[in-house]
Amino acid sequence: MPQTLAVPQSAIRASDAPTTRSRDSDHGLEDGKLKDTQEMSEPRPGTWDMDDQYGPVVASYTRAEFIQDGALFEIPPKLASDAGFEVPLLITAAAQGEFVAGTDGGEDERLRTVLSAVARAVARAPANEVCFVVPAEDLPTTQASTGVDRLLAITEPGDTGELVMTLMLPHEM
Structure with a gap:
């Protein structure tokens, strides 16, 4: 286990x-x-x-709206759990395209590789860290890869205050 x-x-x-x-x-x-x-x-x-x-909030965009619009994807809880995560995981569309997407049927395996790399980054980090950096050499490449040098994993509150982790590219932070 x-x-x-x-x-x-x-x-x-x-x-x-x-x-x-x-x-x-x-x-x-x-x-x-x-x-x-x-x-x-x-x-x-x-x-x-x-x-x-x-000052007062003039506009807001919830995580649920990002998911509905296709800007964020929920990582299946079973895959997250298999990688050792207890919190819900999400990945941005850009990060998914960079490290997971493909037409060769290998998306699940690439996602498992990404989650394993994130788990290693979390394990190496100080105890109270909230932002984890995963070097690109630890990640799979896809046909649409643009040469991004790292993936960020950020822990933050979700729409109702629950702890979630979002995987994203550096320019999306």
């Missing part, structure tokens, strides 16, 4: 989010001088109001 890889939940705790400033501060300025960061307000425990940092 393969070793099970679990990405640390601490990577997405609300307490790890950047500190926020109160709205009545002018981005940390007081009398034209930058306030000491120690004086800026701390986020409420367990929360992080993005409006305080960035």
Whole structure:
């Protein structure tokens, strides 16, 4: 049975989010001088109001919408589990085209190779890492390969806050 890889939940705790400033501060300025960061307000425990940092959300695009539009593909849970992953895995259309796609019937084997390479990168990384780099020499090539030099595996919250891992090309980050 393969070793099970679990990405640390601490990577997405609300307490790890950047500190926020109160709205009545002018981005940390007081009398034209930058306030000491120690004086800026701390986020409420367990929360992080993005409006305080960035303003109101003007548009959003969920992971489910990316999947529906064909920009992301879900990796079958059985393949992810066989590679030792406990979290849902997704791969971008560009990364799938670069390292998995083909017309020769070898897509499943190339996907298994990609997942094995990602599992090795996760195993080598520090305990609290959230971004894993997989060198191209560890990955299969496809007929449509463009010479990308690496694959990134990013752990982040999904649409409902669950931990997911997305495999993507560097320019997609």
